Amino acid sequence: MKHPAPGPTDIHSESFLRSLMARQLKLSIACALTFLVALLALPLANYYAPELMATRVFGFTLTWLVLGVLFFPFVWVIAFVFIRRSIALENSEVEEAKIQISNPKSQTNSKTQNPNSKGPGVPGALLLGFGFWNLFGIWILVFGI
Amino acid sequence: MQIDPYILAFSFVTVAVTVWMGFRSAKTSKTASDFFVAGRSVGVGMNASAISGEYLSAASFMGIAGMVMSSGYDALWYPVCYACGYLFLLLFIAGPLRRFGAYTIPDFAEGRFDSPVFRKIAVVFVLFIGFFYTMPQMKGAGTTLAYIFPGLPYWVGVVLVGAVITLNVALGGMKGITLVQAFQYWAKMFAISVPIFVLMAVYGHYGNQVGVNGDAAWDEYKSEAKPAPPGTLNFVHDTNPAILNRKGLPPKAPADATWLNPFGPLTTKAAKTAAAAIGKQAEKTWDREGAALAAQRAPGVPPGQDSITTSSASIANAPTRQDAGGTAERAWLAKHEKPLALLYTYSLIIAIVCGTAGLPHILVRFYTNPDGAAAKRTTMWVMILIGVFYVFPPVFGVIGRNLLPDLYNGLGAKGTDKIVLELPRLLNEKYAPLGSILSGITCAGAFAAFMSTFSGLLVSMTGALAHDVYGRILRPKSTPEQRMRMFKIGAVLIGGVAIVLGSFVEPLEINFMVGQAFAIAAASYFPLLFMAVWWRKLTMRGAAVGMLAGGVCALVAAALTNFSNLALDKGPMGKVFAVFAPLNDFWAAHPLLRILCEQPAIWAVPLAIILMIVVSKLTAKTIPSDSRMKMLVLHAPEQLGLKQEYIQEHQPH
Numbered sequence: 001m002k003h004p005a006p007g008p009t010d011i012h013s014e015s016f017l018r019s020l021m022a023r024q025l026k027l028s029i030a031c032a033l034t035f036l037v038a039l040l041a042l043p044l045a046n047y048y049a050p051e052l053m054a055t056r057v058f059g060f061t062l063t064w065l066v067l068g069v070l071f072f073p074f075v076w077v078i079a080f081v082f083i084r085r086s087i088a089l090e091n092s093e094v095e096e097a098k099i100q101i102s103n104p105k106s107q108t109n110s111k112t113q114n115p116n117s118k119g120p121g122v123p124g125a126l127l128l129g130f131g132f133w134n135l136f137g138i139w140i141l142v143f144g145i
Numbered sequence: 146m147q148i149d150p151y152i153l154a155f156s157f158v159t160v161a162v163t164v165w166m167g168f169r170s171a172k173t174s175k176t177a178s179d180f181f182v183a184g185r186s187v188g189v190g191m192n193a194s195a196i197s198g199e200y201l202s203a204a205s206f207m208g209i210a211g212m213v214m215s216s217g218y219d220a221l222w223y224p225v226c227y228a229c230g231y232l233f234l235l236l237f238i239a240g241p242l243r244r245f246g247a248y249t250i251p252d253f254a255e256g257r258f259d260s261p262v263f264r265k266i267a268v269v270f271v272l273f274i275g276f277f278y279t280m281p282q283m284k285g286a287g288t289t290l291a292y293i294f295p296g297l298p299y300w301v302g303v304v305l306v307g308a309v310i311t312l313n314v315a316l317g318g319m320k321g322i323t324l325v326q327a328f329q330y331w332a333k334m335f336a337i338s339v340p341i342f343v344l345m346a347v348y349g350h351y352g353n354q355v356g357v358n359g360d361a362a363w364d365e366y367k368s369e370a371k372p373a374p375p376g377t378l379n380f381v382h383d384t385n386p387a388i389l390n391r392k393g394l395p396p397k398a399p400a401d402a403t404w405l406n407p408f409g410p411l412t413t414k415a416a417k418t419a420a421a422a423i424g425k426q427a428e429k430t431w432d433r434e435g436a437a438l439a440a441q442r443a444p445g446v447p448p449g450q451d452s453i454t455t456s457s458a459s460i461a462n463a464p465t466r467q468d469a470g471g472t473a474e475r476a477w478l479a480k481h482e483k484p485l486a487l488l489y490t491y492s493l494i495i496a497i498v499c500g501t502a503g504l505p506h507i508l509v510r511f512y513t514n515p516d517g518a519a520a521k522r523t524t525m526w527v528m529i530l531i532g533v534f535y536v537f538p539p540v541f542g543v544i545g546r547n548l549l550p551d552l553y554n555g556l557g558a559k560g561t562d563k564i565v566l567e568l569p570r571l572l573n574e575k576y577a578p579l580g581s582i583l584s585g586i587t588c589a590g591a592f593a594a595f596m597s598t599f600s601g602l603l604v605s606m607t608g609a610l611a612h613d614v615y616g617r618i619l620r621p622k623s624t625p626e627q628r629m630r631m632f633k634i635g636a637v638l639i640g641g642v643a644i645v646l647g648s649f650v651e652p653l654e655i656n657f658m659v660g661q662a663f664a665i666a667a668a669s670y671f672p673l674l675f676m677a678v679w680w681r682k683l684t685m686r687g688a689a690v691g692m693l694a695g696g697v698c699a700l701v702a703a704a705l706t707n708f709s710n711l712a713l714d715k716g717p718m719g720k721v722f723a724v725f726a727p728l729n730d731f732w733a734a735h736p737l738l739r740i741l742c743e744q745p746a747i748w749a750v751p752l753a754i755i756l757m758i759v760v761s762k763l764t765a766k767t768i769p770s771d772s773r774m775k776m777l778v779l780h781a782p783e784q785l786g787l788k789q790e791y792i793q794e795h796q797p798h
Binding site: 017032039046047056057075078079080087090 | 147155218221224225226228229235236237240297350351352353354355356405407408485487491494498521522524525528529531533535536539577679700773776777779781782784785
């Protein structure tokens with residue numbers, strides 16, 4: 001009888017949670033970086049290239065056109081991409097987990113594992129490492145420039 | 146000026162419809178849960194409109210236009226960051242929080258850490274942020290009523306509008322608000338866009354209106370040494386043959402170059418004040434040392450005053466007192482103005498982008514979606530709905546600068562904050578009574594704006610009071626009926642306090658106050674939500690210390706700058722807050738500190754996050770034992786049913 005070991009598809013396992021959070025965080029950070037880079041670079045462009053940013057385009061200054069008009073569609077594109085990807089991500093996570101749920105053996109398996117999951121979450125510490133340093137990347141971007 | 150019947154009629158209809166809808170739906174909402182989260186049965190389109198309706202406050206409708214008019218480019222950061230902030234909320238917080246399924250932020254705070262104590266701490270900030278955010282709404286109300294009824298004191302408008310909304314909330318609750326706010330979004334959208342299109346068709350489009358500022362032809366006209374033109378003047382735009390009207394700017398208005406500058410009046414205010422103080426200092430120095438030198442100097446010999454330094458030698462060498470002051474001022478500005486303005490800009494961006502995620506009344510709305518996917522689709526629509534809206538208010542500010550520069554001379558409720566209301570009236574010159582009708586429509590939109598946001602805030606704050614303070618802390622055994630009664634009493638109580646606070650803030654700009662409310666949210670709730678969702682090792686103590694320290698620091702800093710600004714007011718508020726006048730001398734001597742207090746997000750947000758990390762590391766033993774399960778509930782897709790499993794496991798305890 002073939003039975004998947006309580007590995008990547010066990011929804012109560014440490015590795016499932018870790019991959020779940022890592023994938024979600026990666027997507028969120030990629031999207032956040034896209035708009036943060038644009039948003040935070042604009043004041044710098046105003047600072048270091050004032051003549052360029054004051055160029056007239058349809059009567060606006062270039063920087064006015066970017067900030068007052070073009071930024072909104074840009075934000076929509078990021079939101080649209082994020083929502084599509086995150087819904088796809090959730091669906092694939094559900095698919096992954098269903099393989100495990102549809103197998104009654106592993107269902108009981110997960111029940112017996114539950115008490116474990118309530119123990120001191122020592123392995124969980126590792127996840128933080130990943131998530132936290134990634135976050136730190138963002139904060140460096142925000143404050144370090 | 147007398148009461149315009151069209152304006153009165155439109156405003157009255159908006160108020161009447163809002164109140165009627167509130168009363169009507171009050172009949173259909175029965176249970177306490179109905180009141181708090183509208184039964185989670187709201188459709189995507191309806192909910193997206195309602196969220197947008199609530200989000201677009203008086204700051205968006207009136208404040209942005211007023212601030213673009215008074216500060217130019219600087220003010221554009223506000224609408225853009227309001228929209229980007231929503232994106233940030235979507236990326237990091239909306240999904241997990243929706244899955245966790247708590248009614249309010251305090252619910253989340255308690256559920257995440259299993260700590261009723263933490264809930265009490267978290268509730269405090271619903272009230273802090275809420276009150277800070279109601280003040281600009283009240284200013285919007287006072288300004289609008291003072292416009293509709295010329296001669297009416299500002300505070301009467303605040304009391305009147307505050308009383309109507311408070312009554313409406315006490316009787317209608319959240320269910321009514323969802324419907325009313327969805328309606329109000331479309332009312333606001335219509336009210337801001339239609340007058341703009343008509344105004345642009347008559348007076349020239351957005352680009353042209355921006356373009357006449359700093360236009361070569363205009364500069365040439367002004368440099369011909371004519372006196373400032375009293376009325377309208379026509380001149381041909383050099384790139385577009387359309388004839389644009391522009392009126393002469395009063396001396397109080399910022400010059401074209403300053404207004405268009407990315408580091409304009411708003412971001413450079415602190416530096417300008419400091420430079421003026423340095424100029425004065427230099428003049429004193431000149432009085433002491435330079436006057437004698439200038440007297441000795443033979444007339445006609447040019448002194449070496451062009452070197453840009455502030456050394457005492459160059460001050461003493463200046464030919465006149467004014468030159469000495471001016472040189473010192475310019476030298477200081479050349480060195481410090483732009484870096485300080487850049488810092489201000491970044492702090493503002495952080496405050497608004499992060500603060501959106503921490504607004505108590507916005508987050509509650511996510512729970513009114515039937516499921517997580519619907520919550521995401523809702524957010525996409527919200528992004529589009531508010532993004533489209535935010536293109537329009539700056540156009541009012543730009544056209545207002547060209548056509549209604551008189552407002553630069555107005556104070557408080559008579560200043561630039563009312564540009565959205567008054568600008569369409571200009572059309573009466575050509576097409577009466579179209580101007581009055583459009584002005585009536587924008588007034589109706591303004592009513593929709595501050596009424597919807599104020600009632601949303603009132604529901605959140607009253608919910609916190611009835612649900613948390615009364616239902617959980619004071620009388621844990623109270624029946625639903627008792628809580629409902631408390632909801633009504635609480636609404637009246639909080640509405641009353643908001644009205645009192647609102648009557649103090651007439652001299653402050655609407656948008657500015659909202660920015661500060663965002664800064665407080667950014668330094669308190671945002672770090673809490675962000676870290677609690679993504680960092681498993683956050684402990685209750687860490688979260689509490691970080692949130693309290695960041696939030697209270699930001700609150701005190703923002704309040705200090707508001708007090709010092711109010712002390713500068715020439716009206717009655719200047720006398721009330723006269724105690725804080727010496728603070729302005731301190732700001733002049735320390736422009737950096739002023740910026741850091743006026744826009745505290747740049748240090749308060751990292752402070753909160755660092756404290757959370759440090760204290761959590763120190764109290765690592767108190768990490769909740771089931772933190773992995775909590776993380777799973779936050780992050781695993783809802784179809785897996787982990788939440789039910791979790792709830793079942795916890796029932797027996």
